[in-house]
Amino acid sequence: MYKIVAKKELAPKIKLFEVYAPEIAEKAKPGQFIILIIDEKGERIPLTIAGYDRKKGTVTFVFNEVGKTTKQLGLLKEGDSITNITGPLGNPSEIKNFGNVLCIGGGVMIAPMLLQVKALREAGNAVTTVIGARIKDLLFFEEEMKALSHKFYVATDDGSKGYEGLGFLKELIEKNRFDRCIAMGPVVMMKTVCEITKPFGIPTIVTLTPIMVDGMGMCGVCRVTVGGQMKFACVDGPEFDGHLVDFDGLINRQRMFLPEERLSSLLWEKLGGCGCGGK
């Protein structure tokens, strides 16, 4: 059992949990993820590590309530426990002094991006950060990110704050010489970033989030095509060279269980599991 020691709501439906997991905290590195299962009947879901405190023995992750499991997770309170957390999983990010780095964090993935930005700064990089969301209400960690970045930009899909969309990146890249780009966020966003950076030849690292079950290389559901080869995101990734990734294949595989996911979420709400009393 893993106890939740702190809970925060960062934006509507976006929540942060800090859980007591000293052994995971001891080993966790930026870029890695955990898999949790809320209870015996639950699903195993992967979430990226957004922070760790080795002294306190805690690990932090931030999640977006998109379906049954994440909604159920969101109802847990400080002091509640999660049955099992496995981690750290996946390969850590490559952190060294690359020089001038462009970091782009979208949606809920702004949280783990903050951890990367910290590590990149500590390694001596100059970091330019872009955070993005659908609308301005869904942005979070602005101040924290700004404090760590040499340059800082905001983008929203609807233009309610900062730039509208990611089109401005092209100009940004033309004006600055970036040695590396790191993108974490929704697949479409990472795809767009890669399309923009490719002509400039800037190495671009993306974090792939296919559906996963075991997270240790045993089921193959997380298979993605990278450079024409089949890779398992959980053990070969989750970070890959974005210019080699088949994003459309990934999008298709992420949708595989859509009807079942909807059913699960709907039933749960209908039966009052969400705490609404079945209304």
Add this chain to the structure above:
Amino acid sequence: MAENKPTPKVKKKAVPMPKQKPEVRRRNFNEVALGYTEEQAIEEASRCLQCPKPQCVPGCPVEIDIPAFIKLIREGKFDEAVKKIKEKNSLPAICGRVCPQEEQCQMNCVLGKAGDPINIGRLERFVADWERQKGVTIPEKAPATGKKVAIIGAGPAGLTAAADLAKLGHEVVIFEALHLPGGVLVYGIPEFRLPKSIVQAEVDYIKKLGVELRLGYLIGRIHTIPELLKEEGFDAVFIGTGAGLPQFLGVPGENLGGIYSANEFLIRVNLMKSYAFPEYDTPIRIGRHVVVIGGGNVAMDSARSALRLGAEEVCIVYRRSREEMPARKEEIENAEEEGIICKFLANPTRFIGDEKGWVKQMECICMELGSPDESGRRRPVPVKGSEFIMDVDTVIVAIGRTPNPIIQRTTEGLAVTKWGTIVVDEDGRTSLEGVYAGGDIVTGEATVISAMGASKKAAKAIHEYLMNKK
């Protein structure tokens, strides 16, 4: 014994195993074989000739004294019969169900020459079940040695080594990456062949021996083997991580929706219980026309599970012929009785998807058998121009599994073969001091009993190592 005079004429026919009827069982996940009653067990045991030089024993990978335990069953001494088996095999309820007896002990039984061999497996299962119902007694443990052993993986190999070492008085901790213990016994072999309550009973037994289970620990990521030895205070390590990496066909279209590796499919159904979706949260989607690629036990288990999940038609596509099928005969028969169709001498060449990215057709090519390959089986060769198309909406790829690679990638100095299996000597010693291995991680995909046999040997060697270590 006088009252046990040999019957003048040996009964040639084995006592049949009571089973659920095919038309009923094909739609439920309950165990297919129901087990012998006391009378049936005694009757079957009475057929045994008690050979002075039993042929069955050398066929058993752990050399159970078969005639001795059969004699005890015949005399109604079930308690002693279980003890006899447990001298060599600590998981009889499991082995009695899943061992390929027809290729081991039963293949050698003299009665098999002119009739049915003794049903050794069913007798083993009978006494183990009898004991479980009555309540298992925990054996005496040797006094504590003060030595600590880490076991990696809670499959049959890890569980066996843990039990043996705990009985010898060592402090044992099992690290298992998944959230439930049992390895293939819980995530692979389906409920209808091996009820999970039986695996749970074995795990409970091991816990009662004082073994500590840490679930959700992927060794190599959370602790490495050198860290376990140097920082975590363990004196020895046993690796039993199994062969769980799924193989794919490598043909176009394999990433379409509806195409599962057998491991994904079985993990969803068994470990995550998606047959009870949405009560359990993990989904599975089964179409009407399911095709399973492969011819081993894993293919049979996948096909029979798909049927139970409601598929209209399940077809096994295998590239060689029936004779070469590696699955147990009994399971092929069970599958066919349930209405599963086998299509031999065909191999997929590509998958075709619909506009939503879901598989809708599979193109295959016909095969013919050529000259034998290294394994002695005739090599399948494609027949030029013989491609044909099948309508499918679910495909399960069951063409083999290779060793789990994380330990090998994260343990410096550990000798590994080019197939990714760990190199050991006959006692399970690896190239690193104090580190031992056994089971599928050493042999590649094999059997429960061979994993158990290897880990028993390794446990013995670990014990000697610990007792001689200063």
